[in-house]
Structure formats: structure tokens, C-alpha cells
Amino acid sequence: MLKMKRVTETxxxxxxxxxxxxxxxxxxxxxxxxxxxxxxxxxxxNSFLTKVLGSAKGVIVPHQLVKNIGDIMIISKSAVPNYxxxxxxxxxxx
Numbered sequence: 001m002l003k004m005k006r007v008t009e010t011x012x013x014x015x016x017x018x019x020x021x022x023x024x025x026x027x028x029x030x031x032x033x034x035x036x037x038x039x040x041x042x043x044x045x046n047s048f049l050t051k052v053l054g055s056a057k058g059v060i061v062p063h064q065l066v067k068n069i070g071d072i073m074i075i076s077k078s079a080v081p082n083y084x085x086x087x088x089x090x091x092x093x094x
Contacts, residue, residue: 005069007036015041015061015073017048017080024049024058026073036063039073048080 007029015023024047028040042058043049049058065079 021048038062
């Protein structure tokens, strides 16, 4: 059975990757004509986006990369920006 959700129900929803990492929180939905184009995800404290982006506020995730929306939003791992933990920690030490 198809369950419908209002777009407003997704605001502040927690977003996780399909590998289980906390990605951020939904801030806005981007709509073109009658279709959802993408989701503006805000980098929050302790989120993966904060580690990757540093001072940036968030990213736009294309709707095609959203796998599921329920109590949380699950997105494809391909939506995650490339991140190398070793290079990030070496940059912090400089």
C-alpha cells in the first residue's frame, strides 16, 4: 500500500546514508513544476556533512538519490561527497 506524506512532515527529518551514517537534517525541499527536484540537507553537529564540509552549511541531494522516506530519510551512499579521513586529519595538523 502506498503511504503518502506531506512535504512539511519532512522538515528537520534526520537523513542517513544507506550504509547507516548520520548525514544531516532536511532543511527544505526544492520543487520544480509539480515534481520534487531535490532536498536541501543541513550539516548539523556530529553529522557526516560537518566532517566533510567544514564551515559549509549543507548540500542539495537530488531526489533520485533518495531511497526511502519514513521516520527518517535514507539516501544513497553516492550522494556523499568524497571524503578521505586521513587527508582531513593531516590538514588539521598543519
